Amino acid sequence: MFLYCGIACRRKFFWCYRLLSTYVTKTRYLFELKEDDDACKKAQQTGAFYLFHGLAPLLQTSAHQYLAPRHSLLELERLLGKFGQDAQRIEDSVLIGCSEQQEAWFALDLGLDSSFSIRASLHKPEMETELKGSFIELRKALFQLNARDASLLSTAQALLRWHDAHQFCSRSGQPTKKNVAGSKRVCPSNNIIYYPQMAPVVITLVSDGTRCLLARQSSFPKGMYSALAGFCDIGESVEETIRREVAEEVGLEVESLQYCASQHWPFPSGSLMIACHATVKPGQTEIQVNLRELETAAWFSHDEVATALKRKGPYTQQQNGTFPFWLPPKLAISHQLIKEWVEKQTCSSLPA
Numbered sequence: 185m186f187l188y189c190g191i192a193c194r195r196k197f198f199w200c201y202r203l204l205s206t207y208v209t210k211t212r213y214l215f216e217l218k219e220d221d222d223a224c225k226k227a228q229q230t231g232a233f234y235l236f237h238g239l240a241p242l243l244q245t246s247a248h249q250y251l252a253p254r255h256s257l258l259e260l261e262r263l264l265g266k267f268g269q270d271a272q273r274i275e276d277s278v279l280i281g282c283s284e285q286q287e288a289w290f291a292l293d294l295g296l297d298s299s300f301s302i303r304a305s306l307h308k309p310e311m312e313t314e315l316k317g318s319f320i321e322l323r324k325a326l327f328q329l330n331a332r333d334a335s336l337l338s339t340a341q342a343l344l345r346w347h348d349a350h351q352f353c354s355r356s357g358q359p360t361k362k363n364v365a366g367s368k369r370v371c372p373s374n375n376i377i378y379y380p381q382m383a384p385v386v387i388t389l390v391s392d393g394t395r396c397l398l399a400r401q402s403s404f405p406k407g408m409y410s411a412l413a414g415f416c417d418i419g420e421s422v423e424e425t426i427r428r429e430v431a432e433e434v435g436l437e438v439e440s441l442q443y444c445a446s447q448h449w450p451f452p453s454g455s456l457m458i459a460c461h462a463t464v465k466p467g468q469t470e471i472q473v474n475l476r477e478l479e480t481a482a483w484f485s486h487d488e489v490a491t492a493l494k495r496k497g498p499y500t501q502q503q504n505g506t507f508p509f510w511l512p513p514k515l516a517i518s519h520q521l522i523k524e525w526v527e528k529q530t531c532s533s534l535p536a
């Protein structure tokens with residue numbers, strides 16, 4: 185038994201080591217590309233490009249899923265040539281990752297005004313025909329992508345949006361220049377460096393011990409409820425934001441909280457979602473919904489939430505005119521937070 189465990193542990197260690205080694209190699213490679221413009225330009229020669237138009241990614245449909253095609257530099261140059269564009273436009277691309285074999289992946293938006301192009305925005309329908317795909321709003325496509333493409337396209341969109349919005353130095357008013365990877369922009373007149381930013385957002389699943397609190401904003405799809413979310417204010421810690429948001433939105437006071445996980449979220453313009461579980465003071469569970477922020481909020485039992493987690497779309501209107509109660513899909517961190525709460529409740533209700 186001891187020997188078996190020893191071998192198993194060593195195997196596990198060896199496996200972890202191999203994983204870590206690939207990860208470290210990839211990370212160091214990406215670091216080099218961000219730091220060294222020449223290395224990054226070289227990586228474009230053998231790299232692959234994800235294409236966007238007005239921040240909407242190019243997607244192809246395959247059996248209820250979207251696929252994000254990649255194009256080589258040669259294909260991209262041919263495409264730009266066909267549409268009368270200068271290959272210099274490729275300088276607008278941003279590095280978003282790489283494969284385990286160190287094929288660098290870039291994203292390029294052909295629909296935003298380019299610093300290099302006279303005919304700025306390429307004609308969308310013609311390009312869609314040429315590329316055998318469609319430029320689809322990321323919000324509509326995100327949940328029909330596999331996890332890797334969803335993550336890459338979210339990063340790409342947030343980074344492309346940031347570059348588009350930071351073309352000028354806020355101090356000198358002069359045009360800023362991006363490095364080849366797109367990990368920063370510099371103002372040539374005063375050397376101020378601008379780095380891409382994201383807004384920290386907390387997302388909190390409040391529980392009173394047996395029930396959890398879910399809410400709706402009027403902008404949510406009909407029937408969908410989620411955990412409470414809110415942007416961090418300047419000067420706040422994550423704990424302070426959670427306490428404030430819960431008080432502001434549902435009029436309750438948080439007693440304790442526990443970190444769960446985090447996720448990059450591309451909406452509205454690149455957020456870091458920090459997910460936590462929270463409990464409220466016993467006996468103080470009366471909800472007072474802030475109607476400026478939420479449409480409604482309510483306590484839900486373990487069984488109601490567990491059933492909703494298993495429910496599959498489409499969530500169409502029922503005969504009585506209402507919509508079924510459903511929860512955000514797997515890719516959203518709120519789903520993970522709610523699922524974790526259900527699992528914890530299930531475990532704690534099992535006999536010891």
Ligand SMILES: NC(=O)C1=CN([C@@H]2O[C@H](COP(=O)(O)OP(=O)(O)OC[C@H]3O[C@@H](n4cnc5c(N)ncnc54)[C@H](OP(=O)(O)O)[C@@H]3O)[C@@H](O)[C@H]2O)C=CC1
Pocket residue numbers: 383385387410411412413414415447449451452455457477512516517518519
């Ligand atoms: N991934 C997931 O599972 C989930 C993600 N979310 C995301 O969490 C985010 C925050 O949730 P929400 O409840 O809307 O937040 P808040 O409760 O903080 O309310 C949103 C309002 O805050 C103001 N605001 C303050 N700072 C910012 C900022 N940096 N960027 C944009 N608006 C700001 C805006 O007001 P004004 O318009 O008046 O200026 C906005 O309408 C949303 O972007 C949402 O997409 C939410 C739930 C689940």
Ligand SMILES: [Mg+2]
Pocket residue numbers: 412413414433477
């Ligand atoms: Mg909110």
